Amino acid sequence: MRISFKTELKLNNYQRTQLAKHAGVARHAWNWGLDLCKKILDYNQENPSEKLRFPSAIDLHKFLVKWVKAENPWYYEVSKTSPQYALRYLSSAFSDFFRKKTANGRRVGFPRFKHKGQHDSFTLEGTIKVEHRSIQLPKLGIIKTYERLPQGLAPKTAIVSRTANRWFISFSYEIEPTITNKVVAACGVDLGIKTLATLSTGETFSNPQPYRQSQARLARLQKAASRKIKGSNNRRKANMRVTKQHARTANIRKDTLNKLTTHLAKNHSQLVVEDLHVSGMMKNHCLAKSIADLGMYEFRRQLTYKCELYGSELIIANRFFPSSKTCSCCGNIQDMPLKERVFNCQQCNISIDRDLNAARNLQHQAALIVA
Structure with missing residues (x-):
């Protein structure tokens, strides 16, 4: 069977910057693709006789290379798979919106724009080597981890995500079921x-009851964050404390x-x-x-x-x-x-x-x- 493994990365400041760049490019590609798809949907609604074909993930990537990468050279500072997978996920989100329904019979929600610092993540594909306490990623090199990794693996893709100020990596691999003695x-x-x-x-x-136990502290932190000046470093630090408390509750x-x-x-x-x-x-x-x-x-x-x-x-x-x-x-x-x-x-x-x-x-x- 196939299971997933997720662990925290042990980073220096340079590596944190590189991961933030990859997440920023993936977020930019998602938002650009979503804006383009919304414009196409609005045009088709206003001009039913001259409908444009809704773009697939491949179409979006071709448009991205032709229109966006030429004007934004910082796209070439990160792995090319980061924006590619962002557009794949966007295409999958629109497919779910058009066809998939929830358990209540309702349609899945329309894709939303992403914001910096909220659910930052990106996907890498290529040569990924798993060592004892480190992993080699395309464009990023060798990154250490806090715990030992499963050995003998060569995953094709890996997802890097951020929760509060901590970065995690996850990948899937095949494992044989272990039959244990039942009591x-x-x-x-x-x-x-x-x-x-x-x-x-x-x-x-x-x-x-993790949320109820942290509710008083969370309210105090949110109140303190709301009093800080918008755009200031103090407000950013206060919001990070709130995010850390949410992450601790979820953990x-x-x-x-x-x-x-x-x-x-x-x-x-x-x-x-x-x-x-x-x-x-x-x-x-x-x-x-x-x-x-x-x-x-x-x-x-x-x-x-x-x-x-x-x-x-x-x-x-x-x-x-x-x-x-x-x-x-x-x-x-x-x-x-x-x-x-x-x-x-x-x-x-x-x-x-x-x-x-x-x-x-x-x-x-x-x-x-x-x-």
Whole structure:
């Protein structure tokens, strides 16, 4: 199977400048291509009888070489693949806008212009050599890393991105699945707000709530940044502090989910999770912030590929399965308001934690689905 590897780069000032130039050229090519496509769409709308053909990624690159590179010689200071891939991604974004729809049946949003310092990234293609603690990139040379890299790799492409003031590189490679010894045969996993995950075995994982824990500090930093003069170095430094705090919050969430999903995939033969309607749950404005802080989509994404990597089976229970309303002992279904955290069965008089009851019902689903 194919997985991705991402690590932070150990840079000097010259290398930081070179990476910033590559990201700036990629951003300029994206914005130029987006502006050209918007003008073509507007012209076709105003002149339906004389429509122009919408440009492909190859057309955009030809126009870029003919019109833009001739007037901007700093394009030649960076790798040619940086603007090429930016235009490829732009073409893919327009294809999604015209054809693709979300889970709610809505069309994917129109591509947006990029701004300096926000989601800076670029893609490199060519001779990429992975060493023990360094990587050789086209036009950039050898760049050190903070951690050891997988050996025996020769990736064709690599993506360099910036988060706050830190630069990262990511690439994909093939790996053989590793079948681990499983401790539990089947396990139901119920996600919650107070407790991140409750397993049918009774094991629970606490929710760090990274955004709620950092909300006060984030508000203070944003207030301080808003008081600085626009365009000043002090405002730039204050905004960088805000960005670092956002990155720290996201890293805590990613670290928690990575540890949880790895533990589940390595030690359980079968995992049963619910097919949650997250966008519908977000409409509850009392719980929307807490639900967004969980990272439910990221949990599902990580668990999917890690089950394949470690030889586990992931089972998705039906979205309308009443896991919280069903008694895990006798199967009686009764109303269960969200405020009640203990399930008291009216038929067999069992008293059990609400999340544990739902996890055990999901575990029962594994035997039914397999049968």
